[in-house]
Amino acid sequence: MKETMTIVQRLGRLRQAMQEEGLDAYLIPSNDPHQSEYVAEHWKARQWISGFSGSAGTVVVTMEHAGLWTDSRYFLQAENELKGSGIVLQKQQIPHAPEHLDWLAEKMAPGSRIGLDGRLFTIGQIRAFERLFSPRNIQLLTEADLIKSIWTQRPPMPAEPIFELPTSYAGQSRREKLTAVRAQMEQQGLSQYLVTALDDLAWIFNLRGADVECNPVFYAYALLEKESAKLFIAGEKVPPAMQKALLADGIEVHPYPAVEFFLEALPDASAIGYDQHITQYQFWRSLKHLNCKENVAIIRQLKAIKNPVEVKHLREAMRRDGIALTRLYRWLEDILKTRTVTEVEVAQKLDGFRREQGDYHGESFAAIVGYQANGAIVHYHPEPGHCADIRNEGILLLDSGGQYTCGTTDITRTTVFGKPTDEQKMAFTLVLKGNIALSTVVFPVGTSGVQLDALARVPLWQHQMNYSHGTGHGVGFFLNVHEPPQGFVASAANSRGATPLEPGMLTSNEPGFYKTGEYGIRIENLILCVEAGQTDSGRFLKFDTLSLFPIDQNLIDRALLSPQDIDWLNAYHKEVFEILAPGMNPEEVSWLKEKCKPI
Template identity: 45%
Template sequence: MTFKEKLSAIREQMKTDGVDAYVIPSADPHMSEYLPNHYKCISFATGFRGSVSTVVITQDFAGLWADFRYFEQAEEQLKDSGYQLVKLKAQHTPEYITWLRENLADSAVIGFDEKLVSITLSELFHKQLTVKKIKYKHKDYLQPIWKDRPALPTEPAFLISEEFTGQSTKEKLNLIRAVMKQYHVQHHLISSLDDIAWIFNLRGKDVNYNPVVLSFALIAENQATLYIQSDKLTEEDKTSLSQSGVNLLNYEFIAKDLQFIPAESSILIDPRRNCLALYKLIPSSVVIVKETNPSTHLKALKNSTEIEHTRIAMRKDGIAITRFLKWVKENAGKIKMTEISAAAQLRSFRAAEVGFIGESFNTISAYKAHGALPHYAANSKSDSEIKAEGLFLVDSGGQYFYGTTDITRVIPLGNPTEEEKTDYTLVLKAMIEGCKTRFPKGTCGYQIDAITRRPLWDHGINFGHGTGHGVGYLLNVHEGPQVINAGPTPIALELGMITSIEPGIYRPGKHGIRIENLVLTVEDQTNEFNEFYAFEALTLAPIDTSIVKVDLLAASHINWLNTYHRLVFEKLSPFLNSEEKTFLKEMTKEL
């Protein structure tokens, strides 16, 4: 079926059921950011392959809401699909609900698959559309027309030992139960895959790039149940979980067990990380406490074992990145090199490192104007040849048995313009500004965001994405609860949190520049004013300074960069051959 034929088939079902608007979120029953192929509903329906969007269909309109990162990609991929792009004014906001309020008649009917809608989103629908007396129906209009829909993944899962996690499953369950006791609840439902992976020291391959396993968990005062396809685990791992006080039941049994939670008891549920379908199964006599999963905060605070292993991952990643930078700079314009082949070469450098499991997201390999697309994904049609000129942006990451990495570097390849030099220097200055910030305990991400953007704002320049995100430990490359962006999220940056700092400048049709390091929040000093924290640079890879306009940098920025480069050379050079060491020495020379 063409996308227009699929759209027509959805509308026919809507007409039969009396549904006026059909909403397709980018989600699965676990409220994941990255989805198993079975739940890539928007890609199936529209052809758009970005990771974040929402579709709304009526009889005379079909729109896809996406943010700044995807504007050009969506325009291209939605051509001749019957859908049109609706540009979000603010990232991560459900502006389509306002559109529904303005365009639907009173008492209209909205349909959506309740497995793909979070409790929070459902409540937002009701709050914003109450005035219209909207009715809601649980509908899945894709299943009847998705003839070759991928099955749920059956990849094997595995447990990782305390040697790598620093905490046992039993210890983590005790920490969660302590929080449950504070909330006076007897049960806790968890659907989010990264939380489950962290609690049970469980990893797998069910979702591309994120080493998680399709599962649910129900934790009670004296027992914990993990709902997972039974054949995913070895008998040894099953025994280990049992010894940790964990019962195993099949994945689909969660729906049954929720209906039999004892009357008059209580349950803790994260409304942002659980779907409406499961929520509606809980008996009305059960008291529901809606709060963030305790594990969300606990897993963000990396323990000493996780931090030390992350440093190993960063060293291994830095070796691979150094070899890649050398390969690109020495071969661009001499051999046939494209965005796709360069990304493959980078993966091969990472794969050569012991402990490499896979990439942490789809590499953004973006040459020249493609760099202006923050989430650009090269394909066979767009795959540009990389020549000895212009700027080449590479945003990539690895999953290692020792941790998760995420790094962006821009490689100048020749004949830079003055605008490119200035933009590159300003982005570098902004990144350093964020990385060298010292801040009092209690500081939130939006405060660091403003500090980081200041060097760009001084020149009347801004960027449309967040400055940084939390990063997991052999888990999701995007992890909460902390975030560094303009939104007033009241989450403080705490000791042990790993966060990215990645400002950028994007000039459509010309170039894109983003430079990214991961940092660890560490103690700085304590005085009569407060406890002060700082950022330790975790990422270990050279930053190209060949086009830096030194006069745009203050002494503090130059000092930070020189100190950082000394650290990079010290940590990486023992593992490089003589040619690689010479290359790194040149790349890290002082300004």
């Protein structure tokens, strides 16, 4: 059903509800009760109240002010989407700009009441809120779900059935995974382990779903014990045959809301583990009588290290993706000779080429197809009627990925149609040099992403250029395209950057440069951490680049490349051609050969 209320009207309804509840401020985050980055339509309350469609941000509403706090990835997008809404963009993570909690602490008078839905905030978050607000005599009400009453046309919870991921793809049966988790539970002295992250649930049970667009996950909780496991999920999502198979593996199926009942029923002496940074605050009342260990993330670490079977399948996923991209760019080059093409048309065409590859479950995220100035919007997403026409001149940034049964892909290529400027060639080549530097580094065991991030930036820094996003994120196996715990980030305060890299971790390598109002450049490959060797100095690791598609040589300033850079690029293109060509027709092979020729 089409939404009839304007943003201004929605804010008015919310303020009326706040007045009825005696609230002076109300917080609306981006996430669902599982702290998912991408959420089902049912949980897009922040988007509904504000009109801002980015994946990160918090709306704060008082009687006099409404603000959206988001980070630099979304500044341009938010400015466009908030126009006329009455909601002000409040920029996060920039000097002298207060975060939303500090802003509230400053603006709210003693005795003020702040409301929020405690299901959407974690135990750790609420404790931090209370430490900030309590000394100021500001009250926090955590059971104020005001959205429920005013969002009358809210989409229902998803009801798609879940399905099995065969062990031939997963590399381990769920029994084997449960045994590994229980071994760590025993080491940590745990009798129970509460699992709330959707990708953790999918991984441990070798199940997948379709509850969240682009993410093959399903809404559920799990309680793992020494001898059994309980899966809390809407019953209609689990076919009878699957219920029987789960039970045979010691997994009971219970209704989704029943998790709190089972937590409350646990004996006081139970030693339960969970991650306070993911577990919703509403569970605290059911947990506080137990012996709680709050920073437990056993599955997250196990899931991050891809086993040899997963790695074998990931290489196949990259091959399929490379063939689909070859067909897309051949089509695009041909069609632009006769007509313009919209950014949306490119995204749809690529999705179709990926689907032809088989075992395809859709995009791993909404494709970023940014032509010219739109490429400078880091997380831009074209919409029908709100997108650019691509012409046979200018720069196109295409960041996309697919969900295959054999793995998740994420790749970015920047291409030029017509003749690039010297400035564009310099920027592209510096970004390429950063990508190569990170691809080729050898480093000792124990090194984390924050120690390597600068490698991708140094070529840009030398020309006083930079980019504001992280250099890379972990990637799941037929799971979420953004997967903790590891990543390449500039700040040690970010937990992703502090996680030591280990063999089997799959991470993106995506430096970029963005000139607002003109163009964007990004080059992204997925790189796998592997063993490099052992010396008297210890054990060393390196990366193996898995993504397979040529880098546009028309944008390269060869004079800026070192001999080592050239060697890497030629070797990479040789590998791309050798792996992709056998799956192509003669015309495609000819096109690919030209794109992969030695520089």
